[in-house]
Amino acid sequence: MPQAHKVTFSKKPKSFVTRRGRITSNQRNALDSLWNQYIVSEVSDIKEFISGKYTLLDIGFGAGETLISLAESRKDFRVLGAEVYLSGIGSVLSKADNLKLKNIRIVNEDAEDLLRQKIPDHSIDVVLMFYPDPWPKRKHHKRRLIKKEFIKLLNSKLKTGGIFYFKTDWKDYFNEVSCLFKEDSDWKELSLQExxxxxxxxxxxxxxxxxxxxxxxLNTKIVEKVN
Structure with a gap:
């Protein structure tokens, strides 16, 4: 049996502020006992997990409701989650273990670093980003994750026909994201029904x-990679 992983807090990422929020005993137990089973960090492990499979990447999955629902309803899919907050990771590990899910893996690091350094090009079918930090103060807008450079990075990692699905309750952020995708001819807007x-x-x-x-x-933006 592999030795349990003792969790340490990771460094402050680019687009999130890492807070030492309260971690419940159940979350802590899950982190310590299930880390080696569900957490991936090596490029080779990520490639092996998603190779040849329909793959969804959930960026900043929070409590993991979406992540768990997708993995449970479609066990033929590969569901990869990126999260910096250990409380959310602990919740997901506990739920995944209780449901005996084999098609989930978690990466505990900044999403942009993950995409740039560890996700193979043209390997992801769907990227979800629901309610990321909107950084509402103007002086903090530069911390927002979705910028022109990030959209180009997304494009390089999605397969042709791949989907980026974004939600926010911050209208200013939604308008900014909408303009960025509208200016980029490599994307086509979709409706939820599609x-x-x-x-x-x-x-x-x-x-x-x-x-x-x-x-x-609540504001939703769904786009498909066409080029």
């Missing part, structure tokens, strides 16, 4: 439910 059932029927996330309860407007 997606597969596995993407149409995803559950609401805990963050989404809070936003709806607070009557914040």
């Amino acid at each position: 997606l597969g059932e596995h993407l149409i029927n995803m559950p609401s996330t805990s963050f989404e439910k809070k936003a709806m309860k607070a009557k914040r407007l």
Whole structure:
């Protein structure tokens, strides 16, 4: 039996502020006992996991509702999650273990670094990014993950016909992202109804439910890579 991984907090990433938030005993136990089973960090392990398979990448998956739902409903898919917060990772590891899911892997690092350094080109079918930090203050807009350079990076990692699915409750961020994709002829906008059932029927996330309860407007951008 492999030795349990003792978790340490990772360094501050580029587009997130790493906070030492409360980790429950269940999350901590999952992190310590299941880390070696579900966490991947080596390029070779990531390539082996996604090779030849329909693959979804969930960036900043939070409590993991979307990640778990996709993996449970489509066991023929490969579901890769990128998250910097250990509390969310602990929750996902516990749920994945309880459901005996074999088609999930987690990467505990910044999504841009992951895409740039470890994801093979033209290997991903769907990238999900639901409710990333909008960095609302103007002086912090440079910290927003979605910029022209990031969109080019996404394009290089998605297969032709691949999907980028973005949600935010911050209208300014939505408008900025919409303009960036509109200016790029390598992408075509899609409606939700044009997606597969596995993407149409995803559950609401805990963050989404809070936003709806607070009557914040939810904005969605779905684009397909055409070139």
